[in-house]
Amino acid sequence: MAIKYTKNYLDKIESLFAESDYMLRYEKGNFKSGYCILKDTKVVIINKYYTLEGKINTLIDILKELDFNPKEFKNKKNQDFYTELQQTELKL
Numbered sequence: 001m002a003i004k005y006t007k008n009y010l011d012k013i014e015s016l017f018a019e020s021d022y023m024l025r026y027e028k029g030n031f032k033s034g035y036c037i038l039k040d041t042k043v044v045i046i047n048k049y050y051t052l053e054g055k056i057n058t059l060i061d062i063l064k065e066l067d068f069n070p071k072e073f074k075n076k077k078n079q080d081f082y083t084e085l086q087q088t089e090l091k092l
Contacts, residue, residue, distance in 0.1 A: 003060070003088060005053045013059045016082055017044065019073045022066065026055075034058055037065070060085055 003009070017024040026048035029036065035058050036045045044062055046055055063085055070079040 010056055012081055016078055019078055020068055
């Protein structure tokens with residue numbers, strides 16, 4: 001699956017977080033990696049000044065790191081989308 005760098009694609013990724021236990025926030029911060037994951041409180045913070053492409057790439061990286069269970073998503077489209085994302089290789 002090819003990554004599309006559009007607002008709609010970002011919305012689809014954000015909907016995965018909305019269905020998960022993790023809260024996604026965009027804030028300014030001095031994160032060396034551009035993001036911060038607070039696993040104990042299940043909060044993911046992304047640098048709000050990232051470009052659209054940067055936000056999408058970062059969120060895909062985080063999704064792979066957190067390793068959600070697609071069966072926990074209520075929306076079938078989100079289950080399928082998450083499975084496709086897991087097989088996607090980022091080309092940086």
